[in-house]
Amino acid sequence: MDNILEIRNLRKDFGEFTLKDISFSLERGYVMGFIGPNGAGKSTTIKLIMNLIRRDAGEIKVFGLDNRKYELKVKERIGFVYDESHYYEELTINEMKRIIAPFYRQWDDNMFNRYIREFGLQPDKKIKNLSKGMKMKFSLAAALSHNADLIIMDEPTSGLDPVFRNEILDIMRDLLQDENKGVLFSTHITTDLDKVADYITFIHNGELVLTGSKESINEKYGIVKGSQELLDGDTRKEFLGIRETGFGFEALTGNVDRVRKLFADSVIIERPSLEDIMLYTVRGSANA
Amino acid sequence: MLNLVRKDILIQKKSFLIALVYSVFLFAIFSNEVFREAVYIMGTVAIAYIMVVTSNAYDDKYKSEIIINSLPVKRQAVVLSKYLAAAVYVVAGLVIVGAMGAVIIISGIPLPVRYINLNDAVFAFSAVALLASLYYPVYFRFGYALSRMLNLILFLVLFFAPGALVSYIRQNMDYGTAHQLAVRLQDLPAWAPGTLVLAAVILLTAVSALVSLKIYESKDF
Amino acid sequence: MNIIISNRSPEPIYEQITKQIKDSIIRGELSPGEALPSIRNLAKQLQISVITTKRAYEELEKDGFIETVGGKGSFVSGQNKELLKEKRLKAVEEKLAEAVMESKVLDISLGELQEMLQLLYEEGK
CATH class of the missing domain: 3.40.50.300 (P-loop containing nucleotide triphosphate hydrolases)
Structure with a gap:
């Protein structure tokens, strides 16, 4: 190349x-x-x-x-x-x-x-x-x-x-x-x-x-939205950054396929913007 | 490298105007019995000094070294161009004060002025080389603001050192040694003092340039 | 040929492009041998990144809709449109078969189903 x-x-x-x-x-x-x-x-x-x-x-x-x-x-x-x-x-x-x-x-x-x-x-x-x-x-x-x-x-x-x-x-x-x-x-x-x-x-x-490539990032990363109950010690580890509200959670994953298998239809997965990726990652590392 | 010297000249076109105005005052004030021999040297050194400092002041003000070093230029060239520029400023200074002196003589203004000569050029060049050799390594290492302070000190030293040296010799050497030294110096042929000074200054400049190159080579912008 | 892209759609942009170009080819708006805009030009026109259009063209090539000649650009491939149409036809058949199965489970008669289909077909016009 x-x-x-x-x-x-x-x-x-x-x-x-x-x-x-x-x-x-x-x-x-x-x-x-x-x-x-x-x-x-x-x-x-x-x-x-x-x-x-x-x-x-x-x-x-x-x-x-x-x-x-x-x-x-x-x-x-x-x-x-x-x-x-x-x-x-x-x-x-x-x-x-x-x-x-x-x-x-x-x-x-x-x-x-x-x-x-x-x-x-x-x-x-x-x-x-x-x-x-x-x-x-x-x-x-x-x-x-x-x-x-x-x-x-x-x-x-x-x-x-x-x-x-x-x-x-x-x-x-x-x-x-x-x-x-x-x-x-x-x-x-x-x-x-x-x-x-x-x-x-x-x-x-x-x-x-x-x-x-942006394409590969779009394929791998995803914003996952679901209810609070889904989050526990193990599932938290799947995410690069999590934002919790009183009504549920939103999180960034770097492995959409895995999350889809794990949670099946209990969560919504959206395509993240670069800003999402940046914000969740920066926040995630600040909490760690 | 010539492009860099050209740059240093283009950014301070104003300095040439200032030098011209300055040279008028120079002759008005220093064309007297005491300073008449030194007036061309003083003028040229001052003009070169103004130009060195002004170009560095602009580089500092806008952090333009970031642009300059992003162009296809080696850092060596940036350093050496500053030394070369100092030489160019000496030439500019000689031309300006020399011309002004000639104008005064030709127009018949009643001032005790003589024409500029080779001796003036050699001494002006040596003095600027000496100053630049001390100034540039400090400038490259510590930046513009600190180097200005050094400049001031250098200037004062240059003004008072000869006097101080003479009184030091008077106080600390017995008459015999001092006399012997003086005789030895007088025994040298006429070309020797100028040549020795020039050789020493060239050596000093070379060492200074090497030090500056080493400093600038590892600098982060 | 029109290509309309939605940044809000969950469908990746390259897929949106692939689909629309395929449709254009099947509908005959693009004929075999016809040149497609270059990858870079298309990216510029659509205001998207080059790598996205490149991916779209790669998919189209893989599916046999276009051919890329090095240095010359991409062209609608000569492979018969009929074959492509057949493929799609088969997909329609499969979906209809599914609907029929579902109807049988729900005890919907053929007449009722035909009526439903007719209604849907006319609605979609």
Whole structure:
């Protein structure tokens, strides 16, 4: 299989926080949603991929190449978008572009100008006078204008309105008409991913909770609803997280088939959203 | 690497204007009998200093190193470009104060000014190299805010050290040794002091760059 | 061809797609040899993920409704529509047989059953 991104046993110890041996991979031609609550380690992982942080152990391969040994080759083909603008804000969009462009051998000015027009940005406007959404669009334009094969986005939609978030998703879909490209998209707004992501990787407290195709996750996971009496010491163990109310319980299972056999028709099983999976898992681990 | 130097210049176009205005004041204030020999050196060092600090201030303000190090650039290049940029600022400073001096002479403004010469360039370059060599490792290790404090100290040291050194020698050495040292120095050929200083400064810069590279290589952003 | 997707339905999205494309083929809206939209294009149009449309096409391929030619895309397969129709016909037969069995248990006469069927058939129009 042709992986555009491959991460194996990635570890980084900050003392107060440790990213613990994360592994996942992304095939060419797909979008991976990278989810987890704030502070889960998403940005740390992305910074490790971008070599902004030095890893303590593990392996990161982009386009099959080690991201440190082939740093230049790898970064030449990555487009990055971060949650905050780190541009020189006194500069105009065009001035900033003139700084970035010469670093990329494959920079395409026509493409950049097309995106700028499409996004409704004024090239002679100073970056500090742009709204958050506008800055994000500029970032995106820069990320998409050097024929990058892997687009890495760290919380690109946080703090943006739904209309603009949808625009970003559309751009990603456009991008994926080319089956050689891939997108890694970190977010805590999982509804964006219900629509566009092919694969999901979920981390929490620096640990990998799950990784796989959205289809397989949809098949394995389920929200189970039933009456209180069904819960006892043994059955509780079947669930990753349980929410009990005075009128019954709702719980997340990672093995729908087993639960169906166990409880038969005494429970209702629904398809969980990514948000359900995230909420139940995070709550479940907080109780444990 | 040249792209990085270019970046440092593009983000502080304003500094060139400030340098120009500064050089006017420089000549207005320091064109007197005491400072006339040092005016070009002082001006160039000050301009280079302003430019080094300003570009780092912008990098710090927006945490732009995150962007820079996400581009296809090696960390080595980021470090070395800062040293190279300092040299470029010296050239810029020399051009600006040199031109200003020439303008003053040609336009006949009655100030005791001479034309800039090679000696000015060598000393300005050496002084900036010395400052940068001490400053950059601290900047790369501790960041902008702390390195500013060091800067202040360096500046003061540079101003007072020669005087302090002379009085130290006067107090602690008997006349004979001091005299002998002075004679030895005078015995050296004319090219020697400049060359020795330059060689020492180049060596120092090389060591400093190596230290900075090592620091920056393992930095987390 | 229309494909309408419900995010609220308990039926997985890929199954919704598979079913609707199958229906289109059986109804003759899509004829053998006709090209289907690419996996990526369909995903974009429907605003769903690529892997979902890919799964749908894989299912269709497995069931012999479409063929995928590497590098060229997917096409409605040439296998005769009659066979597919027969399969569905058989399914209808089985369901009717079930209804007949149930009727016999409940002592419903053939006449009554026919009447019921007629009513249902006309209602469904």
